[in-house]
Amino acid sequence: MSVVIEAKQLTSVRAGRTLFSALSLQLGAGEILHVEGPNGAGKSTLLRIIAGLLQPLEGEVWLFGQPQQHDPELWQRQTLFIGHKPAVKAELTALENLHFQTQLDGANNVDAWQLLETVGLLGLEDIPAQQLSAGQQRRIALARLWYSQAKLWILDEPFTALDTYGIELLHQRFQQHLENGGSLLLTSHQPLTWSGERLQKIRIEHNDEELVYE
Amino acid sequence: MAFDSWQEVIWMGGYGFYVWLAFGVSILAIAILVVHGLLTRKKLAQMAVKKQQQQQRIARRKQQERHRSMVTNDSTS
Amino acid sequence: MWKWLHPYAKGEATYRLLGLWQPWLSGLALIFVTVGLVWGLFYAPPDYQQGDSYRIIFIHVPSAMFSMGAYTGMAIAALIALVWQIRTAEWAIAAIAPVGATLTFVALFTGAVWGKPMWGTWWEWDARLTSQLILLFLYIGVLALYYAFNDARTGAKAAAILALVGVINVPIIHFSVYWWNSLHQGATITKFEKPSMPPEMLIPLLISIAGFLFLTAALITQRLRNEILKQELHRPWAMEKLGVEANDGV
């Protein structure tokens, strides 16, 4: 199986605290990696490093056998990062948000109405996003998954605020993505209702002896 | 020496106040900078002591935990 | 990869090296500044126009020179910090800024005090004084930004960007202020420029300038060493340097 993403000996220090050191991981096509750990252990930091938002103190991240800096454009086109901030404009309606989001992703042929229906927001299209519930806003953010062509999805707490139906919908979409040879890296406090040998887990623990002065 | 007496040095041809004010404040400012640097180092030393104590506390707790787990292992066997 | 090619990127090595320099720099600074200032204050002849008030020059000119010089040095450190991601260069920003700000303050204060007997006012909108004032604002901005962040590394990088933006602006500000001054004051003689100075005044001035160079270097070294210790406090070597036996975790 081809290796999609590989992290080599990552070390990260935030605000004088070592979150993890010499952390390595590997993820192949069609695989899912669940990053677990207590609050503040550095799960989000790890995801942001792999997404290319953060520089690790030491170590490297490779995509398709190439280091991150090597081909930033390939990186940006082949990965999709959705953080715990939904990247939804509060002043714009759901439809407008989706419309601009598809354009920002260069997916001009995607029909925003269709997308709205897929994520179950039909009928709410003319309400500014700030008046929608947290779960509905998250649906707007996650709508990107339904047209994304990226091979690697990096999702920070994607299930937060979603209802049972939304979670089910997301699982279906994950399944399709994996079957198409995509990979998935995610954090979640909820246990994944996932069975299968393709699921890997990695756990980040506090290492409290490194708590230092700030 | 451009002056004949100490009085003249202080008087500075009528400009004594300005000259000594300028020199005094300048030297004071630089002295404050030096002293602040020395104090910072002292503060760092105090922080190092605190950190050492913190490390010792954590080490002690870990040891207790290890001890406890050994005890429970003994009781189960 | 790059990082390991730079031995000075490592805190401990840099700390040691700076430790070797510091006594020499401090000693030279003390000797030269003392000789320069004592000579200037007591032995140099009075100026035929300004009398003894000109003696302020022995502090004013060197501090003004190195207030600008320190800003340039800080900007170079900022460039190194941003391009090569060398942490020592990030800390150098925090070490240089207070020294530069103090020198700027000294230049500003001595300039203002000198202005009183010369112009009859404590504050004159003279081009050099005005641009020193703006330089002081720029230094304060860098310092404020550096310490505004919770994460020291973020603060250092933000301050580095600001220092670079500032260093591009400094010549523009300088030029504009001089130009503005000529526009509004016509041809007032700039009292600080001394085109021809007799050697009895020039030599102590040069000694004083050299002294301030060493002084600036010594002050920066002292602060940089502190900054290295502060940021590396979690490493055993730093704790040992501070006289505490490090407990190597578990």
Place this chain on the structure above:
Amino acid sequence: MNKASSWQLLSAVMRRDLAVALRRRSDVINPLLFVVIVVTLFPLAVGPGPDVLGRIATGVIWVAALLSSLLGSERLFRDDFLDGNLEQLVLSPAPLPFLALGKIVVHWLLSGLPLVILAPVCALLLKLPFEAWGTLMLTLLVGTPMLSAMTAVGAALTVSLGRGGALLSLLLLPLFIPLLIFAAAAVESTLVGTSAYGQVLLLAGLMLLTLTLAPLAVAAAIRVSVN
């Protein structure tokens, strides 16, 4: 992902920012009202005589413009930072300085351009001689893009701080000094009957330099801030 050119992304970012701004019209209008009110205060403080007002008019209008540009500037990246759009911009395939330039242009359209249009009103209130109105508007037209660009640098540096206001002024106002000097001098020389050509040209040169370099600084600052 479908291949989108950087231009398409730029236009999407700009159109979205404009759409958001249209929903928050007060954010656009308030800084302009601020300028008018500041300008109104001066005749009340120094007296309405045309000789005094005419002399200080340029300075007052420009200082008011500098201060008003600081008012809205905190918002420039704050919303994007809070809702996560800033990190998506960093991850976008288009070069970040390019997108930063887009945001600067939008900011100028919403803050600088209205100021240019508002300038005659301020000039009238402050009894600036009519022959200098053109130069005043010209300096604002050339100078406000610089304001937007520098403001963007400051806003990007302080965006993650949450309480950037006073700090932002401290960082930015010293950098505005050359702009203030040359703009005021240009109007001044029109008033005394000489050509303002040189000063305006100088401002234009500074504007080009700023618009070239500021997006790079903004991009670097954004990368640091999303950290």
